[in-house]
Amino acid sequence: MLPSVVTLFATVVFLTFVFAYFYHKDRDRYVGIWALAWAFFALRTLFQIVAVQAGLDLPLLRLGNQTAALANGFFLLWGTEVFAGRPLPRTWTGLLLLCLLWTAGAAFAPVSFGWYSGPVFLILGLVYIRAGWVLLALPSRYRAGRWLAGGALVLWGLHKLDYPFLRPVEWFAPWGFLLATLCGLAVAVGMLLAHFERARGALLDSERRFRHLVENAGDGIFVHDLEGRILEANPAACRCTGYRREDLLRLTVADLEAGIPPDLLRRQWQALRDGRGSDTVEGFMRCRDGRRVPVEIRLAYFEHAGEGRVIAMVRDVAARKAAADRLAAEKERLEVTLRGIGDGVAALDGSGRVLYLNPVAERLTGWSREEAAGRPAHEVIRLRRPEDGGMFWDGREALDAALERGLDERAVVVSRDGTERTVEVHGALLGAGAAGAVLVLHDTTEKDRMRESLLRAEKLESLGILAGGIAHDFNNLLTAILGNISLAKMGADPDSQVLDRLERAEKATLRARDLTQQLLTFAKGGAPVRRAASILDVIRDSADFSLRGSNVRYQLAAPDDLWPVDVDPGQMSQVIGNIMINGAQVMPQGGCIRIRCENLPEAAAAGLPLDPGRYVRIRIEDQGCGIAPRDLPRIFDPYFTTKENGTGLGLATAHSIVRRHGGFIEVESEVGRGTAFILYLPAAEAPVEAEAGEEAPAEGRGRILVMDDEEVVRACALDMLATLGYEAAAARDGAEAVRLYAEARAAGKPFDAVVLDLTVPGGMGGKEAVQRLREIDPAVRAVASSGYSTDPVMGDHEAHGFAAVIPKPYRTAELAAVLRRVLGRAAADREGPVQQVLPGMAGNG
Incomplete structure (x- = not known):
């Protein structure tokens, strides 16, 4: 018996190593579990060898033998379930554990062999039958292995069930041992065959898959x-x-x-x-x-x-290369498009970092494409809200939230150097995921400036209308004041204090007249009422007034034979004043403005954008900080200013006035050295007329008709005309003046001259009235009078049928001078229509 048991032990040990080897090579879990099963079978055989050789029946040997037998059955069933792709049922695990507990208790108890070993063989028989049934139920692809191992397990299980009953039969013991040994070996061989069949099947499947992949690969x-x-x-x-x-x-x-x-x-x-x-x-x-x-x-x-x-x-890769070439061409077209469009475009990746900036976006942000690439968008594209100055985004979360809700906002983009420009921001995510986003920045700075310019222009237009109305009404009042003062001066004692006070009141009234004219010229402009004037007097008056109260002084240099200029003194005073104020503002610590005047003969002015003729050149130079080269071409643009609170109208107004005079203005500047404005004004052919206000008014004779809508002006004019010796009549509007003129002419008492107010609210004004009068009397001598110095009639009265003009307000002497010229002797009549504009009166509003 012992040799048989030893032979079985050696065979099982060999099988254990075989299963362990295949587990090591293939790493199939079920092979490793089966290797454990055969290891415990070998251990059980070893216990049997010890028991037979020593002839002992000790409890520990019995317990080791039965425990190894149970472990062998447990691992055979577990490995088979894993081979079949199923977990080990808990019921079988529980039965084996209960049996193990029974064996541990019965091994040391005085019980018979049947009570001790009967439960073990019962459980082992059921376990082997269960494992055999699992193998027999497998698919037919494991045909040989499953039939051999499964059938052997079922037969082995049945033998385990009958072993307690046949063991006492002495002749059956050797045959029973042989049957058990053959079943065990058949199970081992069948398991190996099943493993090989599975491996071969997997290999064939892999080969078929590989061949299928290869055959169908692109x-x-x-x-x-x-x-x-x-x-x-x-x-x-x-x-x-x-x-x-x-x-x-x-x-x-x-x-x-x-x-x-x-x-x-x-x-x-x-x-x-x-x-x-x-x-x-x-x-x-x-x-x-x-x-x-x-x-x-x-x-x-x-x-x-x-x-x-x-x-x-x-x-x-021919198709891919063709597609790549098309993509590259499309990318190039897109790049050209993005470089050419006028909006800034920024492409972001899914993490909110900059991928691309087109040139406009580079200019708006101050970052080059290379510098911006990979940086967070909120660092490169800094946008703040115009209403409160807060930033649109200061981190990734705020950027994502803005893009998710869709950007369509007005904002201020802050460049890298701090430059700010107004933009319209449009942004959207690319696709439904985090593929990236695109931001479009539409620069509206110039459009906003244009809109503001239009609003300013509309405001100035409204201001001009208002200023014109104020000037007209104010000049009507000044006419009554100045006229009555001049009448009072005529009756005052030359040595009395009254005359001195009247003269001071007259000067103040004349200053008010000049201020009214400056207001009107600033707000509305208008055709200049030009006359021969001394530019030195204009410069001195304007410079003294503009620099009064400042720490800036001026130096004036001019030749003794400086030509008079043909200008509107009121408008030209505003030009000089604007330039002087600018000079004083750029020298807050004080300094000197140098003014130099010189005659410019016709030949010397040939290279300038001027009509042929003689000109007077005026150079006004300050010692300020100068004008930056990039700003120099725009200093005469309306509303362009580099001052924090500037309006951008001063130099634009000066440029407009000089051009309306037929002159030219240019600028020279050097940063850190100062700025010089050079004016070219047309020289006058006639000499400067003496001030009429200092001469005694010339008396006259004749009938004069005065038309004005203001009662105080009519009353004052009638008093002045009566004082001068004229027979005067008055009319409230043009229609009444035409009627009175026609009636007087029909009665044989025609009027020698007519003084017509150009503007009559709600009635016929002087422009229409003079046309009606010329229909009655083509030789009518009409004098235009108005508080609106910007009325085109005041600048070109002859074209509208008037013989002269007299702006409001006027003094008695000024009215007398005009009428004397209009009603002069026959020799004066042959000289044709006369324009009489007295010093200090031109363009008064």
Whole structure:
């Protein structure tokens, strides 16, 4: 008996090592569990050898024997369930544990062999039958292994069930041991066959899958030896090259290769030999029809039957290269488009970092594309809200929230150097995910400035209308005041204090007249009422007034024979005043403004944008900080200013006035040295007329008709005319004046002259009235009078049928001078219509 048991032990140990070896190689879990089962079977056999050899029946030997038997059954069933792809049922685990507890207790108790071993053999028999049934129920692909192992397990289980009953039969014991041994060996062999069948099936499945992949792969796959002979090629390789498979197998790699640099090939081969694999290389493959197809090639090395083999995976990239070329062309077109559009465009990636800035976006943000790339968008594109100055976003979360709700806002973009520009921001996410976003910045700075300019222009237009109305009404009041003062002066004692006070009141009234004119010229402009004037007097008056109260002084240099200029003194005073104020503002610490005047003969002015003639050049130079070169071309633009609280109207107004006078203004400036304005004004042909206010009014004779809508003006004019010796009549509007003139002419007492107010609210004004009068009397001598110095009639009265003009307010002497010229002797009449504009009266509003 002992030799049989020892032989069984050796066989089981061998089987254990076999199962352990296959587990080590294949790492199949069920093989490892079966290896444990046979290890415990070997342990049980060892306990039997010890018991037989020693002739002992000790409790520990009985317990070890039965425990090893139970462990063998447990691991056989568990491994079989795993082989079948199922978990071990808990019921069987519980039964085995209960049986193990019974065995542990019965081994040391005085019980019979049947009570001690009966439960063990019962449970083992059921376990073996269960394991055999699991194997027999497997699919037919494990036919041999499952039938052998499953049938043997069922037979072994049945033998375990009858063992307690047949053991007392002495003749059956050897045959029972033999039956158990054969069943165990059959189970082991059947399990190995089942494992091999499964491995072979997996190998066949893998081969079929691999072949299916290779046959249906879109890339060409070549297998060649280390000499380059092609051993295998898939259908894609045949389609790519145009060869049949049998033709390709007669070729070498060199027959197909075209355009891959030899040194690159050598590096790839070396990488394969070193076991590092190869990189993807690009080249060309020569087809059967001679075409050279662009391809990507990747090589892999393996060994087959001890010989080196190379798999070459070849991908036809002609379509991809064509698509890449189209994409590159489209990208170039997009790049050109983005460079050419007038809006700033920024592309962001999914993490909110800048990918791209077009040139406009670079200019708006102050970042170049290279500097901005990879930076967070909130660092590069700094936007603040115009209403409260807060930032649109100060981090990734705020940026994402803004983009998710869709950006369509007005904002101020703050450049890298602090420059701010107004923009309209539009932004949207790309796709539904976090693919990125696009921001579009539409610069509205100039449009906003234009809108503001239009609003300012509308305000100025309204201001001009208001100023004109104020000037007209104010000049009507000043006419009554100035006229009555002049009348009072005529009756005052030359040595009395009254005359001195009247003269001071008259000067103040004349100053008010000048201020009214400056207000009207600033707000509305208008055609200048030009006359021969001393530009030195204009400069002195304007400079003294503009620099009064400042720490800036001026120096005036001019030749003694400086020509008079043909200008509107009121408007030209505003030009000089604006330039002087600018000069004083750029010298807050004080300084000197130098003014130099000189005559410019016609030849000297030939190179300037002026009509031929003589001009007077005036150079006004300050010692300020100068004007930046980039701002110099725009200083005469309306509303352009570099001052924090500037309006941008002073120099624009000066430029407009000078041009209306037929002159020219230019500027020279050097940063840090100062600025010089050069004015060219047309020289007057006539000499400067003396001040009429200092002469005694000339008395006259004749009948004068005065038309004015203001009662105080009519009353004052009638008093002045009566004082001068004229017979005067008055009318409230043009219609009444035409009627009175016609009636007087019909009665044989015609009026010698008519003084007509140009503006009569709600009635006929002087412009229409003079046309009616000329229909009655073509020789009518009409004098235009108005508080609106901007009325075109005041600048060109002869074209409208008037013989002269007398702006409001006027003094008695000024009215007398005009009438004397109009009603002069026959010699004066032959000189034609006369324009009489007295000093200090031009353009008064």
